[in-house]
Amino acid sequence: MLLEVEGLDVRYGRTHAVKALSLQVADDELVTVLGANGAGKTSLLRALQGLVPASAGRIRFGGVDITRMSPPERLRQRLALVPEGRQIVISLTVHENLLMGAYCRSDSDVRRDVEGVYDRFPNLAARRDMPASVLSGGEQQMLAISRALLARPRLMMLDEPSLGLSPLLVERLFDLLRNLRADGLAILLVEQNTQMALEIASRGLVMELGKVVLEGPSEALASNDRLAAAYFGHAAQHAG
Amino acid sequence: MSEASATASFRSLPVRPILLAIAVLVAIAVAIFAGGKVIAQQMVSGLMLGSIYMTVAVAFTLTIGVLNFLNFTIPTLFMLTGMVAWGVLSRGYLSVAGGWGWLLALLIGIAVAVVASLIVERFTFRYLKTRHGDATEHAIPLVSSLGFLLIFEHLVLIALGSEAQRFPVPFKADLYAFGLVIGLPQLASLLLALGIVATLTYVLKRTRMGRALRTIAESPDTASLLGVDVARIVPVVFILTGLLSGVAAALFTVNYGDVSPFMGEHIGTKAIAAMVLGGLGSVWGAVAGGLLVGLAETLSIHFLGGDSVQMVVWGLLLVVIILRPQGLFGASAIGKAKL
Numbered sequence: 001m002l003l004e005v006e007g008l009d010v011r012y013g014r015t016h017a018v019k020a021l022s023l024q025v026a027d028d029e030l031v032t033v034l035g036a037n038g039a040g041k042t043s044l045l046r047a048l049q050g051l052v053p054a055s056a057g058r059i060r061f062g063g064v065d066i067t068r069m070s071p072p073e074r075l076r077q078r079l080a081l082v083p084e085g086r087q088i089v090i091s092l093t094v095h096e097n098l099l100m101g102a103y104c105r106s107d108s109d110v111r112r113d114v115e116g117v118y119d120r121f122p123n124l125a126a127r128r129d130m131p132a133s134v135l136s137g138g139e140q141q142m143l144a145i146s147r148a149l150l151a152r153p154r155l156m157m158l159d160e161p162s163l164g165l166s167p168l169l170v171e172r173l174f175d176l177l178r179n180l181r182a183d184g185l186a187i188l189l190v191e192q193n194t195q196m197a198l199e200i201a202s203r204g205l206v207m208e209l210g211k212v213v214l215e216g217p218s219e220a221l222a223s224n225d226r227l228a229a230a231y232f233g234h235a236a237q238h239a240g
Numbered sequence: 241m242s243e244a245s246a247t248a249s250f251r252s253l254p255v256r257p258i259l260l261a262i263a264v265l266v267a268i269a270v271a272i273f274a275g276g277k278v279i280a281q282q283m284v285s286g287l288m289l290g291s292i293y294m295t296v297a298v299a300f301t302l303t304i305g306v307l308n309f310l311n312f313t314i315p316t317l318f319m320l321t322g323m324v325a326w327g328v329l330s331r332g333y334l335s336v337a338g339g340w341g342w343l344l345a346l347l348i349g350i351a352v353a354v355v356a357s358l359i360v361e362r363f364t365f366r367y368l369k370t371r372h373g374d375a376t377e378h379a380i381p382l383v384s385s386l387g388f389l390l391i392f393e394h395l396v397l398i399a400l401g402s403e404a405q406r407f408p409v410p411f412k413a414d415l416y417a418f419g420l421v422i423g424l425p426q427l428a429s430l431l432l433a434l435g436i437v438a439t440l441t442y443v444l445k446r447t448r449m450g451r452a453l454r455t456i457a458e459s460p461d462t463a464s465l466l467g468v469d470v471a472r473i474v475p476v477v478f479i480l481t482g483l484l485s486g487v488a489a490a491l492f493t494v495n496y497g498d499v500s501p502f503m504g505e506h507i508g509t510k511a512i513a514a515m516v517l518g519g520l521g522s523v524w525g526a527v528a529g530g531l532l533v534g535l536a537e538t539l540s541i542h543f544l545g546g547d548s549v550q551m552v553v554w555g556l557l558l559v560v561i562i563l564r565p566q567g568l569f570g571a572s573a574i575g576k577a578k579l
């Protein structure tokens with residue numbers, strides 16, 4: 001197993017955002033975590049990257065215990081996160097954002113890999129030296145993903161990457177994830193777009209109030225009534 | 241592709257410094273024609289004084305820009321350099337250095353400012369290391385930096401007394417150009433200060449560390465996510481702060497020859513005014529603001545007398561921030577760091 005999480009707890013003061021959560025991702029898997037607003041999905045990913053401390057539990061990555069490591073140390077273990085809201089550095093140029101993606105690297109292939117990003121996304125190449133704030137939502141998401149990929153992760157975690165994108169761009173995003181997955185990258189995908197996430201994932205987990213309430217192969221989950229009930233029940237409550 | 245590279249070369253032109261230099265030269269030329277040499281001479285002195293404000297203003301703007309923290313110890317770091325330099329020199333510790341004792345004394349003073357700045361970091365920014373995520377509790381470092389201001393000031397008062405002192409400047413060399421008298425140490429100060437700021441701008445804009453600092457300025461959380469050891473880089477900002485304050489104090493000491501335990505307060509308030517005038521978090525804004533405050537000071541002394549300085553400087557500041565709250569060179573969004 002590439003990622004093994006056991007009994008993970010995340011607390012913010014009195015809020016218990018993640019409760020005794022266990023989770024595993026294999027080397028060549030795309031696993032999706034689903035759940036309504038406030039279920040604790042972001043808290044889970046932030047704890048896995050080390051941005052919030054785990055108040056209990058153990059995280060092993062590539063056979064190494066990373067539970068007490070700082071976010072940069074985890075990145076150097078090649079665990080990367082594309083955060084909620086993309087978190088593009090808007091006062092840096094597109095190119096500088098990409099260079100920041102490779103900040104943790106000291107090898108000489110960085111230049112080649114950055115050029116590879118430009119080949120893949122001509123839109124980014126055209127705006128190379130402009131402040132990243134001029135990018136559209138879709139371009140920002142491409143930049144955020146490319147930036148994470150430049151750290152050469154073994155596992156990439158994405159927090160609701162389809163949020164705010166047009167249906168066409170969502171389609172393109174999922175194609176990209178499918179390709180990355182085919183190239184051998186392991187992915188942990190948090191999504192609200194249940195149907196599409198289950199289409200590309202091999203397995204899924206459903207979170208509710210910090211706990212995993214449902215887990216299994218994608219096909220089984222997609223046809224599970226309880227998923228719809230749990231998920232959309234809460235989504236409806238939080239909507240508006 | 242060609243479009244992108246054209247934009248790149250345009251962006252890398254140092255537009256602001258060039259505009260600034262042109263504005264300064266035009267102003268002096270106009271002053272010579274309109275007001276004669278006396279005014280032009282005042283403007284030259286104002287720019288020299290302004291170069292010191294500017295260096296301190298850059299120190300302020302750097303900590304605000306990167307850490308979102310108004311570092312109140314900067315005036316004390318300034319004072320420490322002057323007083324420590326005077327202390328080691330006047331007690332004859334540096335007689336071995338012969339005629340270069342004054343320089344060695346100033347370098348020791350600068351080193352002390354850097355070390356003091358690092359001590360401040362330990363006790364104001366330590367909390368960043370223990371809790372991950374962004375530093376939202378600005379009041380903690382702010383208040384503890386005020387504490388350090390008083391502690392350092394009183395340490396100096398106890399060790400070196402409260403009197404203003406004369407720092408022996410070993411040379412006096414003036415340059416005569418266009419009928420103006422320009423002190424060579426002053427000219428050297430202006431050039432050195434501008435050189436330091438230009439270097440700093442280069443580091444911030446073009447190097448790996450500069451990118452990391454600008455990322456921290458925008459979001460410590462994102463920086464950490466991208467592999468930046470925020471807790472390891474924060475001390476760099478404090479080293480730069482100590483260096484800028486110390487160098488400014490050394491230039492001040494060489495040019496004016498006076499040191500006192502209270503020398504930092506006068507400079508500190510002017511530098512804060514200069515920073516806000518130029519625009520928070522903008523390095524070239526701090527340069528423009530510093531030079532402007534220096535000019536405002538000498539010109540108001542000339543026309544209105546010494547008591548008018550504070551009114552003119554702060555009046556100018558208020559007028560500018562009412563018309564343009566983000567300052568002359570500031571970003572359009574107030575308080576959003578743009579280094």
Ligand SMILES: Nc1ncnc2c1ncn2[C@@H]1O[C@H](COP(=O)(O)OP(=O)(O)OP(=O)(O)O)[C@@H](O)[C@H]1O
Nearest residue numbers: 012015016017035036037038039040041042043044
């Ligand atoms: N920094 C924080 N401080 C306090 N409570 C927080 C913090 N971040 C999240 N929470 C709380 O933790 C719970 C889980 O939030 P989290 O953001 O992890 O959910 P989520 O599943 O990502 O939701 P969404 O789909 O809206 O992004 C919520 O009750 C939220 O209010």
Ligand SMILES: [Mg+2]
Nearest residue numbers: 041042043084
């Ligand atoms: Mg979330």
